[in-house]
Amino acid sequence: MNAEEIEQLRRRMGEVAALPHEDAKRLAVVRQISQVEGPLEQEWLELLREDERMRLELARVTPPPDLEQRLLAIPQQIKPRTRWLLRTSRWVSALAAVLVIGLALWGVTAMKNHRLSRTLGDIATLAMASHETQPDLAVASSDWQVVRTALDGSLYFPIDRPKLDPSFKLLGGKVVKLAGASMVYTRWESAGRTYSLYQFCGKDFGINAPVARQEISPRPSPKARCNVIVWTEDHCDYALVIDGETTPAWASGA
Secondary structure: OOHHHHHHHHHHHHHHOOOOOOOHHHHHHHHHHHOOOOOHHHHHHHHHHHHHHHHHHHHHOOOOOOHHHHHHOHHHHOOOOOHHHHHHHHHHHHHHHHHHHHHHHHHHHHHHHHHHHHHHHHHHHHHHHHHHHOOOOOEEOOOHHHHHHHHOOOOOOOOOOOOOOOOOEEEEEEEEEEOOEEEEEEEEEEOOEEEEEEEEOHHHHOOOOOOOOEEEOOOOOOOOOEEEEEEEEOOEEEEEEEEOOOOOHHHHOO
């Protein structure tokens, strides 16, 4: 399978993981995974574990014990004296049901947002730790095409770079592995500051949707305080590590 086919299979994995075991779509994806060599099988198992973890967390999100009864009891508290009032009570019943469903959906959304925030925090911490070790550059060059060509073929996803500030000067790059996930690491310099840029695939961390640009403060480091900007651009996911106490306005999206 080529990179595009593998990416399509990854998307389908995320779509069918929560389906019943006997579902035809799920079985078709499982058959595909069994025929592909590489890390996809392990990623599928991790996805299933994450799905089960999500179900457990959802079970902990419970509304007040009597909320559903109070909402559904509203129609009985209205004495329908006319046909219009009778129709109104039916609408109130429907509204009560919608409110109960909405509360459940809110719980799911809150849980997903919490999980995404935690995952992005882990990515920021990994990127900061790698940045501080200053990995050796496999390719030392200020020419992006030279770096890209040298690293191309080392990953299952296409190598790219985001729109960076024009003052950035490329120093080089390499392919690194953080928490078992392969990333493109490039080092940049501007105004005496060092920047580390990591391109990664969000699906390696269970992220199946674009990430809005946001600044994350990873766990404090004894060496320095780093700001980490995480975002999605043109279907690629990035983490930019910045040394120093403040984040430039252009990096934070201001």
